[in-house]
Amino acid sequence: MPSLPNTYPPSSQNQLLGGKSQQQQQLLASGKTTQFPQFLFNAGFCQNGKAIGVTQLRRVAAVPVAKRVAEECNVELGLKVGYAIRFDDFTSSSTRIKYMTDGLLEALLDPLLSRYGVILVNEAHKRTVHTDVLLGILKKVRHTQSQSILKGPFKRGNTNIDMSDEVNGQRPNTLFTLKACQNTKLLPLKLIIMSASLDAKGFSEYFGGAKIVYVQGRQYPVDILYTYQPEQDYLDATLITIFQLIAIIHLEEGPRDILAFLAGQEEIESIEKLIHGHLDKLPEDRRKVITVPIYPSLTSEQQMNALKPAPSGFRKVTMTSVTIPGIKYVVDPGLVKARSYNPVTGMESLIIIPTSKAQAQQRSDSTIPEVKRCNLANVVLQLKTLGIDDIIGFDFMEKPSRMAIMKSLEQLFLLWALTDDYKLSDPIGHQMARLPLDPIYSKAPILANEFKCLEEMLIVVSMLLIESIFYFPCVRMEEARVARNSFSTPDGDHVTLVNSKMVMSKDKTIEKNLKKWCIENFINSRSLRHARDIHSQIQGHVQQMGLSVSSCGNDMLQFRRCLTAAFFINAAMRQPDGMGSFLQLKMQLQIHPSSVLFRSKPECIIFNELVRTNHNYVWNLTGINPLWWLPDYVSS
DNA sequence: GAGCACTGC
Known part of the structure; x- marks a missing residue:
């Protein structure tokens, strides 16, 4: 490990990329x-x-x-x-x-x-x-x-x-x-x-050799300093650069804040520990540095607090994975986490990749277009709606793989959005295309209408589309768990979301002290606003489509049957050595610790999220009776 | 026993 700078001026060997915001x-x-x-x-x-x-x-x-x-x-x-x-x-x-x-x-x-x-x-x-x-x-x-x-x-x-x-x-x-x-x-x-x-x-x-006109942009003066070569240990290199900057700006007037871009919460927490570990070794007068972590799962109040100026005489190091205005010094290791989609398995994983800016400047190619790295089911549905049936022949600027297109066609077919000859089905395909959702979610309300549990399904779909409303701060994890458990049920995560429906229905007693209620119940109020917004939009749409928003009351058996019918594509059976899935997926799955079914042993589940991090984790899941999964049973 | 950050129809 290279030694950290203790003298001015620091060496410029390890300056990382700094860019405009x-x-x-x-x-x-x-x-x-x-x-x-x-x-x-x-x-x-x-x-x-x-x-x-x-x-x-x-x-x-x-x-x-x-x-x-x-x-x-x-x-x-x-x-x-x-x-x-x-x-x-x-x-x-x-x-x-x-x-x-x-x-x-x-x-x-x-x-x-x-x-x-x-x-x-x-x-x-x-x-x-x-x-x-x-x-x-x-x-x-x-x-x-x-x-x-x-x-x-x-x-x-x-x-x-x-x-x-x-x-x-x-x-x-x-x-x-x-x-x-x-x-x-x-x-x-x-x-x-x-x-x-x-x-x-x-x-x-x-566009067949269209004329190119170059326009000179007005540039902000930004000095970009690179490392000589890629750093093996980028966290360590980031730490060194932060202390080099602290050393430089000690001599400067004006703002002294430093922003470090990191790929996620885990990296942010690691670097914060490293900074404090190093500060402890410095003399008293050089320890005047405060560290501020910012990541998406913090509440908006916490994020606002993090933006407050540092106390006089202190240097502030903000470590973030989100964009923040008004920062003078930026340390950017040039790595981000990105969702990647495997059309063969239908599996999404989180991978750390170079940022597009670094890619664009270091090589002549640019970022891989989103269309080549995402689930295309919605794109295919939209194109079919426009009367474009030959998806493989559609003149994309860069064609998605044949496999990815076939996979989305298959998914749409399984959801009954397409007919046997892969034409948009009527009415299901047309109805699904009217909802601004991924096909698996646009089918759910249509089915729920038949199962007479549309009210419950609208809540679940809105909640599934957002980051969780349940908030788990590391320091008060146990209290947060107790708060969440007041909604939870052994039926699974979906019914747990239904149980929190009073936050959606704008219950008067809660509404009066919503902010206080959210804090007490460890509910992220920003996520809640988001969920409510989506809920009212989708509700408006399904009502326009003529569906009736009826409730199945306490009949959660009926609702779980409906969930099975809606999300049957993502089903898995328990194997002797864990969760192994059937259908097109042949991999070992584990229940994510955030699920209310973590530690329980359901025989058969349907789930909405499957992401590979340390393991293949599923969350947002419900235990089902495998018999419900059978097509005859589902449709009856 | 753990959560990438952004959008949009």
């Missing part, structure tokens, strides 16, 4: 998001009543950006400038600049996007699933349009921002209907793909 990056990006659409509008791209569509990755970005542009244009929001995000459409027939989240597949309503003259795809380099699907659809729209335009009386547009042309020799589009545009007067849709320059070539090639 996400907030700064957003500032850099804001000009093109707010100004560019206005330039296009002023240049006449909204003639003939056409609109400019601008995609955003996040709901929270779409709304304020639209507000700001409306202000700049001196118009009321919702008129010339508007936004559309799921559950919230703030546009009108006069809207000409429309901000929207990229997952909003407008093509559902209008396969040729004929209302739009220009579509700006923002932050395409992030390569979210939605971006990739959107690009594929836009390419298809362009192709379909060009086919009809070539036949029609209109010439192609030839302005200097035309960034897309069709690939020569592409086979004719047979999937998108041409009916909508036959005999109509169409000008070609302009596509502008905004991306970090490293990836521009890939997008250009995908």
Whole structure:
């Protein structure tokens, strides 16, 4: 182990990567998001009543950006400038600049996007699933349009921002209907793909050699210092760098906080111990350092406390796995934990990988697009809804593996969302596609409607979609366990979630002192808000679909049968040496210690989470009677 | 006997 610096100035041998914060990056990006659409509008791209569509990755970005542009244009929001995000459409027939989240597949309503003259795809380099699907659809729209335009009386547009042309020799589009545009007067849709320059070539090639325009961004002065080579023990290297920085900033005026990016709670707790271990060896006057851990499972109050300034004379070292604004020194070992999905086993695991920034700078390739590393069931369902049946033949910018596509088709088929010939089923497939959930969760309320336990299922689905509402601080673990046990039942985790339903129903006696009640019961109030939000959204949807939110009362046997029918894909039987699963999974599973069924020995279970960390752990599980699993039994 | 962090439809 290299020795820690005790003298000024410290050696620069072990400086790790320091970078600009996400907030700064957003500032850099804001000009093109707010100004560019206005330039296009002023240049006449909204003639003939056409609109400019601008995609955003996040709901929270779409709304304020639209507000700001409306202000700049001196118009009321919702008129010339508007936004559309799921559950919230703030546009009108006069809207000409429309901000929207990229997952909003407008093509559902209008396969040729004929209302739009220009579509700006923002932050395409992030390569979210939605971006990739959107690009594929836009390419298809362009192709379909060009086919009809070539036949029609209109010439192609030839302005200097035309960034897309069709690939020569592409086979004719047979999937998108041409009916909508036959005999109509169409000008070609302009596509502008905004991306970090490293990836521009890939997008250009995908759109048949589209023109690339480079825009110089305004840079914040950020010094980036690297280690000479990758560190074997990155925790140790991080520790050394933190103490080097403490030594440097001792001489400086102004803010003295240090932020260390770490991959997760475990690493944060380790480094905190290491820091204190080292501080104990230093002379009294150099021990004025406070350490502040921040990770997602802390409550928001604890996270807010962590952001308070350090006492005068103290240096503060914040160790985090989440982004925090206003920090001057950043130590970033460049590693994150990421979910990875194995389509063969259906297994997700948490792996530590280099951050995309480090990847992008060290090699010429960029991050693996999300579409190549996630469960595609939802993507396939959405594409089927758009009438795109040939998923294997869909022109993704980067194709997911055939195995991954087949696996999602199989899953959708098992959920009865697809018919025997892999077409969207009616009504189940169509109903499932209307719910903004992964297919396994969108099927659950539909089944629960038949089992007359939709009220219970809505609570469970909302709770399964969020981080747990039960909060377990290390120091008061036993008290927290007692609090959770007041809801728990030997039926399993799902029924335990149902038992906590009073927090969802906004019980008046609890609501009055909600904050106090949450603290006393070790409930994370932020998670609770999140769950309530999702609950009311899904409830609104299923009611619109005509399902009745009825309750099975105390009949938890009935509810467990329904859970079995909904989540039968994830079932496992107890083996002599632990939990071994059947169906497509052939691996040893263990019940996660956070489950109420940890230590109990159910014969047969269904579960919602399977993640490989130290073991293959399942959680959110319910013990079932294997007979319920049989198809005849489930459907009767 | 243990929990990566972000989104979106």
